[in-house]
Amino acid sequence: MAEHPAYPVGLRLAGRRVVVLGGGQVAQRRLPALVAAGADIRLVSPEATPSVEAMADAGEITWEQRPYAEGDLADAWYALIATSDTAANDAASAEGERHRVWCVRSDDADRATAWTPATGHSEGVTVAVLTTEARHRDPRHTAAIRDAVVEGLRDGTLVAPHRRTRTPGVALVGGGPGDPDLITVRGRRLLAEADVVIADRLGPRDLLAELPPHVEVIDAAKIPYGRFMAQEAINNALIEHAKQGKAVVRLKGGDPFVFGRGMEEAQALAEAGIACTVVPGISSTISVPGAAGIPVTHRGVAHEFTVVSGHVAPDDERSLVDWPSLAKLTGTLVILMGVDKIGKIAGTLIAHGKSPDTPVALVQEGTTAAQRRVDATLATVAEVAVAEEVRPPAVIVVGEVVAVGPHGTA
Known part of the structure; x- marks a missing residue:
């Protein structure tokens, strides 16, 4: 054989x-x-x-x-x-x-x-590279050929393989809302050059399959309400690998600085004297509603949108959100990490003047193949979320923009 x-x-x-x-x-x-x-x-x-x-x-x-x-x-x-x-x-x-x-x-x-094989994807094409002889079975070489072909398809040049510059340090890369095609070009390039990748579950996980075998992938296990890796342990891992002279990518979902604790990691790296590059990502706060046909602003409907975290309930003393003031706004409210608290959130908004008939949409697994949208109103959203078994990650949109477009409730 x-x-x-x-x-x-x-x-x-x-x-x-x-x-x-x-x-x-x-x-x-x-x-x-x-x-x-x-x-x-x-x-x-x-x-x-x-x-x-x-x-x-x-x-x-x-x-x-x-x-x-x-x-x-x-x-x-x-x-x-x-x-x-x-x-x-x-x-x-x-x-x-x-x-x-x-x-x-x-x-x-x-x-x-x-x-x-080492695989990559571009514009509906899958590129798969296999070595034909045992003496050439070098994963780095195979991955480099794959990368060159995929990059050539993306920019139209089909350039030959080239040596990449490997820079020690840490890159905080926003991977976007989930669809691997929505990571930035710079983010994808840094990922391809990495020696170590510390990844969140909410990042574009399909990109991990494109990494060559020599790349060490560390699962940060940022699973909502499941097992998790303490933030201090993530910081220590970033510092430890960077001090070994490795190129480290912290692959995060959405944008590193939108409820991503990216600044905490950047501060820890700065204190340790580690070079840090921040690569912004497409935030789920606007991309997920957009993928579900919901504009967060719309002429004559909403002139502003507000993004809040719903990971603690309005009656929780740890909450920093001014929910009574939000209830008085006429624009769009985008809530992240609020699936299990949506009943209390809706009740608080209604209690402070928001109409119970205000449209609400819950978009689960936005931009991925598993994306689904569930519509309700403030009065019904708690019951609907349970009945439809909506699970995190999901982006919740509250406001009249939910009713705009072919999928709206109006």
Whole structure:
């Protein structure tokens, strides 16, 4: 087998069973692409990273919390074998061979029956690069070819591979609202040059699959109301890796400074004498409503919009929001992190003069393939949010702009 090159092919996995063994970093990097392909994914692993666990909680994958067992690959079309148990990997590979299931192995590519190429996407085109000989099997070289082709497609030049300048330090990169195409060109370039990426779950996770294997990906696990990595630990990780001379990217959802705690990280880096670059991102506060057909301002309807955090309720002593004043505004109110507090928020706004009939829209997973919009009014939004099982992340828009456009309630 080693004498022959791999035969490239594109697998159409929509609705077909894919088995992933192991819930660690390899699975975390590969699962988003399998989810995007529409595969029926079954994860078998005693443990999982917080981001992989979040995929299971969201219903994107089915997680069987146990070690591999004989028969797990029986009905699979494709398998990713990525456990830390070599014996289990060997047994799963043997089972795959018996059942004619194409298997990728993260621990031993030479014993795998399939390889995962370095992939990139541009304008509806997927670029996949595979090495043909073992002596050329250098992930950095493969990723560089992939990057050159993708960049060439994006700017129309199809330039040859070139050496990138690697700059130690930290870049706080706003990744945008979720769609990987909505990260800035500069943000994508810095991501491609990184040695270490510390990523939030709300960032554009599909971009992680494009990173070459040598890049260390650290899951900051900023999962709403789930397991989390303390901010101090994130700061320390940024400083530690930067002091090792590495190019570090802190990949955040939306914009680093819009409820992203980016300034806390920038201050910690400054105190440690670490160079820091801030790359603004498209904020979900305007992009998510826009993607759902809602303008945050509209001529004759709203001349201003206000963005607030709803992570603490109006009656919570920690709240810094002047809710009574917001109730008197005639413009648009955009609320982030407020799904589970929307009942108290709506009640407070109504109590201070806002009409109960004011239109409200909840946009979940905005700009991603899972985006959905749920409409209500201030009087009904608490009940509707529960009935429709709206989950974070979701952007809540309050105001007459919700009724503007083809999807409005008016």
